[in-house]
Amino acid sequence: MRENFEDEPLLADIARVFRTVDPVPDGLTEMSLFAVTVEQLRAEMVELEHVETPELAARAHDAEEREIVRTGTITFACEPVTVMINLSESPTGTMCVDGWVAPPAQYRVELYQPGSRLAIDSDAEGSFMLLDVPEGPSCLALRRADGEGPTVCTPVIEL
Numbered sequence: 001m002r003e004n005f006e007d008e009p010l011l012a013d014i015a016r017v018f019r020t021v022d023p024v025p026d027g028l029t030e031m032s033l034f035a036v037t038v039e040q041l042r043a044e045m046v047e048l049e050h051v052e053t054p055e056l057a058a059r060a061h062d063a064e065e066r067e068i069v070r071t072g073t074i075t076f077a078c079e080p081v082t083v084m085i086n087l088s089e090s091p092t093g094t095m096c097v098d099g100w101v102a103p104p105a106q107y108r109v110e111l112y113q114p115g116s117r118l119a120i121d122s123d124a125e126g127s128f129m130l131l132d133v134p135e136g137p138s139c140l141a142l143r144r145a146d147g148e149g150p151t152v153c154t155p156v157i158e159l
Helices: 008-021 028-041
Strands: 047-050 071-078 081-089 095-102 107-113 116-121 127-133 137-144
Touching: 028 107, 028 137, 081 137, 095 107, 107 127, 116 127
Parallel strands: none
Antiparallel strands: 047 071, 071 081, 081 095, 095 127, 107 116, 107 137
């Protein structure tokens, strides 16, 4: 079979026009890879439960630097685990995510965001804290350290 190379200059011109008129949006590649990663993690999807609590306020210890910091609590529930996370703003302007997993055990906690992954091991009681988390779409994956039970993944939420 003979290949026809006569169309290559025309196809190159068409590709150049599309790159100029309709370029790939910034961040599309990272968001696509994030979506694929989340889909691969979905061994078990946990269900989101918003816990209605009033906004809490915290102040810095130094009287000169009194700041109001908003926090929120979200609970994800599914057999065999429940995870509750508390979101607050860190002094650096990023998010602090601290949480608790029940039943108590040591877990590997991974927070996925487009283009990044943060990981930490909880303590034996299931408590964990992720500092300096950037705002944006995020998903948690939880695995028991002893390897028992399934990996569970939260829905994607906006931090």
